[in-house]
Amino acid sequence: MNVNEFKFDTETLCNCAICGSENRTHIINLPAVCGNVASFFKCLACGLIYLDPIPTKESINTFYSEIYTDPEFRKIDGHSIPDPIQEFVSGFSVYEKHVDNIEEYKIPPGAMLDIGCAYGGILLESATRGWTTRGIEPSAEAAKFCRDNLKLDVTQEEILDASLPENAYDAIVMLEVLEHVRNPIKVMQQVSKLARPQCLLYLT
Numbered sequence: 310m311n312v313n314e315f316k317f318d319t320e321t322l323c324n325c326a327i328c329g330s331e332n333r334t335h336i337i338n339l340p341a342v343c344g345n346v347a348s349f350f351k352c353l354a355c356g357l358i359y360l361d362p363i364p365t366k367e368s369i370n371t372f373y374s375e376i377y378t379d380p381e382f383r384k385i386d387g388h389s390i391p392d393p394i395q396e397f398v399s400g401f402s403v404y405e406k407h408v409d410n411i412e413e414y415k416i417p418p419g420a421m422l423d424i425g426c427a428y429g430g431i432l433l434e435s436a437t438r439g440w441t442t443r444g445i446e447p448s449a450e451a452a453k454f455c456r457d458n459l460k461l462d463v464t465q466e467e468i469l470d471a472s473l474p475e476n477a478y479d480a481i482v483m484l485e486v487l488e489h490v491r492n493p494i495k496v497m498q499q500v501s502k503l504a505r506p507q508c509l510l511y512l513t
Contacts, residue, residue, distance in 0.1 A: 311379070311381070312343065312376060312379055312381050312385065315371070315372065316343060316344060316345070317364040317365075318364065318365045318367065319345075319364055319365065320365050322359070322360075322361040322362060322363050323361065325352035325357055325359065326359060326491075326492060327355050327357045327493065328352065328355040330353070330355065332352070332353040333350040333351060333352050333353055334350065334353060336350060336351050337349050342382075342386060343372075343376070343382075347360055348360065348361060363491065366491065369447075369491075370447070373447040373448045373449075374447075374448065374449050374450075377447075377448050378393050378448055378451060380392050380393070393428060393451070394428070394454070397427075397428040397429075397430055397454075401434070403430070404430035404434040407431050407434075407482075407511070408434045411435075411480055411482070411511050415479055415480050417435075417439035417440045418440070419440060420440070420441045420442075420477055420478045420479050420505075421435050421440045421442050421478065422442075422445075422473070422477075422478045422481045422482065422503060423442070423444040423445075423481075423482040424444075424445055424468050424482065424483045424486055424500070425445070425446060425483060425485070425489075426445065426446050426455065426461075426482075427446060428451050428454055429444060429451075429454070429455035429459050429461045429463060431482055432444050432463070433459050433461065436461070442462065443462050443463075443473070444462065445463065445464055445465075445471050445473075446465060446466075447465065447466075447467055448465070452465040453465075468499055469492075469495060469496065473503055474503070476503070476505055477503060478503050478504055478505060479509070481508060481510050481511070483500070483511070483512040484511075484512065484513050485513055486512070487512060
């Protein structure tokens, strides 16, 4: 499937994903990827601004498996380097900075989990510094690149479906992930189960 053929199927949310309230006000409609329109609402109970309707789980899976890494889509989406492999190669100073930030609070040895690790830049940099690394990534292409080219322990999974050991990680990374999940409360509850005491959560 190419970018021009793909459309998100959606479903109505109605309730705030954080507090469950139906009390909300419409904020704005914006043009979104692949010809969609994004409607944003503000929860009047807790203040969360959220998208409604949201893409179905099946549409999200299709997007990540067939569209997300497509250079044509990435160019439309505003990436300065449309090819994801070239972007990975050019980004080592960024990965180093992220790991420097992490190591201000946690230093190896230790176990690191990167949720949504993309092409594995942070995991690769961390492994060279002595971390034991593990990654999960919804894009099959990106996960395969991590395994085949970087020899990293990365599987194509979503956090709520992943087979990961509890109480196992000293640092958990979630860069540009939380805004994509359908149920942030469940995701963060699961993350808390994976964390050892004093685990560092590093997220944007």
